[in-house]
Amino acid sequence: MRLTVTNYLDVISSWCHWAIPAWQELRAHYSDGVDFRWKIALMDKTGLPPTHESMQWYYRRSGMLMRSPVMLQSSWHDIGREEYPEPNCIAEAARDLGVEDDRVWIALSTAELRQGKKIGQWEVAAEIAARASGLDRDQLLERAQTPEIEKRVRLTTAEFHALQVTQRPTVVIDTPIGDRAIFSGFAKAAPLAATIDAMLDDIAGYEAHAAHFGSSPA
Numbered sequence: 001m002r003l004t005v006t007n008y009l010d011v012i013s014s015w016c017h018w019a020i021p022a023w024q025e026l027r028a029h030y031s032d033g034v035d036f037r038w039k040i041a042l043m044d045k046t047g048l049p050p051t052h053e054s055m056q057w058y059y060r061r062s063g064m065l066m067r068s069p070v071m072l073q074s075s076w077h078d079i080g081r082e083e084y085p086e087p088n089c090i091a092e093a094a095r096d097l098g099v100e101d102d103r104v105w106i107a108l109s110t111a112e113l114r115q116g117k118k119i120g121q122w123e124v125a126a127e128i129a130a131r132a133s134g135l136d137r138d139q140l141l142e143r144a145q146t147p148e149i150e151k152r153v154r155l156t157t158a159e160f161h162a163l164q165v166t167q168r169p170t171v172v173i174d175t176p177i178g179d180r181a182i183f184s185g186f187a188k189a190a191p192l193a194a195t196i197d198a199m200l201d202d203i204a205g206y207e208a209h210a211a212h213f214g215s216s217p218a
Contacts, residue, residue, distance in 0.1 A: 001176040001203050003034045003196060008041040008160045009105065011087040011119070012076075013168040014059060015187055017109045018066045022189035023102070023169075030196055038102065040092060040153045041160035041168055045082040052077060066187065075116035086144075087112070087119040088153055090129045093144035099133040107132030175199050177206055 007023060009016040027036050049055040052074045059072040087108045094104040111117040111128045119125045122141060130137035143149065163170060167185030173195055174180050179202065181195045 001207060003030075003176075003199055003203065004174045005030075005034055005036050005192075005196070006172045006174070007036070007038040008156070008163075008168060008170040008172070009038055010041055010043045010084070010168050011091055011105050011108045012084045012112060013043060013047070013109075014062055014072055014113060015167065015185060016169045017072070017113050018062060018068075019169050019187040020102075020106055020109070022187060022192070025189045026192060026196070027102075029193070030200075033200060034196065038105065039156040039159065040088045041170065042083050042085060042088060042153060042157045043168060046166075047168075048077070048082065051079065070114065072113045073116035076112045076118050076120065078118070078120055081120065084120045085150060085153060086122050087125040089144040089149045090122075090125040090140065092149050092153055093140055093146075094129055094133050094135060096143055096149070097133075097135050097140065099135060103132045104129045173199060175203060177203065 005026065023036075026034075030036075049058060055074040055077055059074060063071050087105075091105040091108060107128055108119050108125060112119045117124055117128065119128065122145065126137050126141040126144065129135070130140055133140075160168075160170060163172065163182060163184075165182065165184035169186070170182065170184040171186065171192060172180065172182050173192070179199060181199070183192055183195075186192065
């Protein structure tokens, strides 16, 4: 029996970016016994400040909370836009083409928030993703612009909203014995690691019981 950890994210989200080290730490530590996944949860206008100045204010606050020596950039942001499906569809398309790990969405997030790249433009996002993944840029772009990819991104966004949470990242931890923990907006590894440890211990208990007593009577 294996644990499943799902990260609902938007490539453009600054908190998803701040949470990258925690996500990588968890993956490195628990990969032998845990299945890690990511799904797109598009942000909308409620999560996007209306000006560069207001966005920079939020970035300063989050940067201080995360004790970051680097300030995030807001120059990627186009005033008035309510969502950014392009980089998210690019990341989803890369998965379709065989790159299922975190390389592409992390590369897009880093280019956007550290370098100010306008990843809301198809061509810019595709170029960054192609460099990170080794995939063909044109093939990646073509796949990302299909209705199938957008439909999938919209469906996983609806999945996110069905959790009745508002923050990205939201990490959902599920066990095969039916337990579930949801962490919305957490960017540090410790509370997630403690929960994973507790759930793995429960799974071990169920497996030990099954070994000694078998399945439950019909």
